[in-house]
Amino acid sequence: MSLIICRFNTFPLLTYLSILPDANKNATINALVGAAFGAAGQRCMALSTLVLVGEAKEWLPEIVKKAKKLNVNGGFEEGADLGPVISPQSKERIEYLIQSGVDEGATLLLDGRGYKPEKYPNGNFVSFLESDIWFLAGSC
Numbered sequence: 001m002s003l004i005i006c007r008f009n010t011f012p013l014l015t016y017l018s019i020l021p022d023a024n025k026n027a028t029i030n031a032l033v034g035a036a037f038g039a040a041g042q043r044c045m046a047l048s049t050l051v052l053v054g055e056a057k058e059w060l061p062e063i064v065k066k067a068k069k070l071n072v073n074g075g076f077e078e079g080a081d082l083g084p085v086i087s088p089q090s091k092e093r094i095e096y097l098i099q100s101g102v103d104e105g106a107t108l109l110l111d112g113r114g115y116k117p118e119k120y121p122n123g124n125f126v127s128f129l130e131s132d133i134w135f136l137a138g139s140c
Contacts, residue, residue, distance in 0.1 A: 015035075015047050017032060018053060019032075019059070032050060033067060064110060070082055072117065074117065084123045085124045090124060110127075112127025
């Protein structure tokens with residue numbers, strides 16, 4: 001059986017979600033977007049790792065499409081889904097870890113580094129989530 005493992009944030013692999021092919025697709029994708037991206041991925045229970053099993057791996061393009069629709073802006077701005085990370089140091093660490101994943105062979109599906117909302121060009125923003133979606137494919 002094949003599987004795909006996706007990393008969503010830079011916490012040390014605390015929270016995993018395994019999705020099996022018989023899961024309700026729409027409900028599961030909606031729930032995982034909130035779990036992975038809520039609070040800019042900076043809460044201790046943020047989804048850090050997603051394991052897509054079997055045919056569920058084909059959902060990845062839809063997960064990416066849903067993540068791309070998130071509105072990253074000032075946290076109190078109307079319609080904002082995600083706000084900034086907590087400090088310039090956090091932003092630097094996140095961007096370093098994203099690059100480390102790429103350097104180690106991960107495929108980066110979304111890259112929010114360098115994102116600057118028009119109203120907050122000097123903010124601590126990393127678009128989409130704490131660490132962008134990257135994945136490693138494998139089989140078991």
